[in-house]
Amino acid sequence: MQLKTTLTGLLAATMLAGAGSANAETLRLLTWGSYAPDELIQKFEAEYPDIDVEVTFSNNEEMIAKLRATGGAGFDLAQPSHDRIYAAQLEYDIYKPLDLSKIDTDVMEAKLLDGVKENTTIEGEVYAVPHQWGTSGLMADKTKAPDFKGWGDLCDPAYKGKTSMRLKRTILLGTAFSMGEDPFAAYSDLEKYQGILDKVADKLIECKDNIKAYWKGGDDLSAMMLSGEIVASETWDSTAYKLYDQNENIVFVPPETGALAWIDTFALPRKGKADDAAYKWINFVLRPENVTLMSSSTGAIAAVKGGKDLLPEDKKAAVNAAFSDADIDNLKFFANIPPGVEDMEGKTLEKIKAATGG
């Protein structure tokens, strides 16, 4: 009896859902965790009752892998970072050009918009516009590591066994900067870049002894930091802001060589089926009242004019505690990754992971 009711209910629900989508368009978002808060989705669906929003959470590498597997089908709007579009498009042809006339580009911060356009223009066509930006850098517990200021401090023996990092390309780039190199400039000369990577690998292998563990996601990093098991780490700024909310001693520290800045963008997968809905979503989330909702969920700053002022109060306090104006001027935006660099970096990361330095 019980089972029968459940089954009937399920059937009815399926039919309803089927009927619902018969005359509704579905917008399939491929984006980062927290980039599509429920509150915003409900608001969007209330405004456009004929559009259903479906969300898949992912990260840069998986977005490219997913779209590559289908040749750009299965999603209608993707949000890769600005530096991960050019090469991916050249190699795998997974995006289609944007129709900029359908996007309110006027509301966007001109500097960011131009930067993203410059990074993602192929044969005169623009493939992405900015959505939010943030940085990767360091965080430290002020009471236990007051002098923490550069990438190299992660390897300072004073904090032996008390630091962490994520074994991904960010730490390779950060370490290169802290060694006085400019990895982005070396992108044009891959042989030189390999030389830098080798030096960075040696440094990070030597540093392994100092690291407690490599973190893999925001959750294990937060747990290690809040419990005091580590006193400093490489981090995304948004994770640091969330922790600042719970413990005011944990602050984001822009490294002295400059925090590494990323811009997450909007891009249309090549075989997306709901372009109009996608454009509507883009314009919708860039409206000032929605920007604050979005930023309180993501902890990142919207790429609209006055984006910093639209942050919710707690995030604004955390950003002000972390960044001075000089730090903002010192930001290093991730440069476009030319084809082949990901492979070189991947190999370097494997070498570091496999080494028994510590």
Added chain:
Amino acid sequence: MQNKDIKRLSLILLFAPFTLWIALLILLPHIGMVLLSFREKVAPRVYEYSFANYLEFVNEPIYWNTLLRTGTMSLLVTALALLIGFPIAYYIAKIAGPRSRGGLFLLCLIPLWVSDLIRAFGWILLLRETGVISSFLLWTGLISTPIEFLYNDVAVIIGLVYTVILFMIVPLVSTLDGMDNSMIEAGYNLGGNGFTVLRRIIIPYAMPGIVAGCIVTFMLTAGSYLTPILLGGKNSSWFTEQIYNQFITRFNWEGGAAFGMLLLIFTSFVIWLGLKLSGQTLANTVAKS
């Protein structure tokens, strides 16, 4: 005549789901993987057939060291699971009463109702520096500073044994269950002590279960991803992680496919070797049980 047709039809219908499953979900993807693994990227969107991906594996010590490491640790996990699982299975099958037997079996099953991920997080809570075990030892005064039990190979092995031990216990219980108690009795009556009875009677009888359990646990361990990643430390590489890196971080599907095939070949070879060395065949062990 008609009767024969019906029989044939029902046979086809019965086998259809199985055949479809094997063909569509096992054979086809593997053929795709083999083809992919023989491709080499020479320029963006240009590929050539070659052995380059396999050669890279041979020429790069990091890769085959990781594979060997994964293999050795998986063997260790299998051995530990057998050592710990055998007494449990023996107790459930031979010593426990008929009523407690079901309950005990259920107790072994319950952890499997929770996903791998949650179980790994459970171990993290227990083992971490500020975790349950370390805090308890601090409280009892046995240690004066917190100890980190997590992020090392021991944690990985504990986690893996915990994940796979059920797959050792189940086949063992079912074979031991079929064993007549009078055989053990006869062994003692003929003057054997506990050890001889175990070695000459129980183990040979349980061999099909042991072999089946070992194969399943070894395969599961060598192919596991979550547990080694979450519990492992900065030096614990696992081969599945290499495959993930090739596919996702390096966008090198060709290399990843080659690694996947190598893992399959390697684990199959280890099992073949294990059967040869222990003088068993699949026909008289797994197929029999």
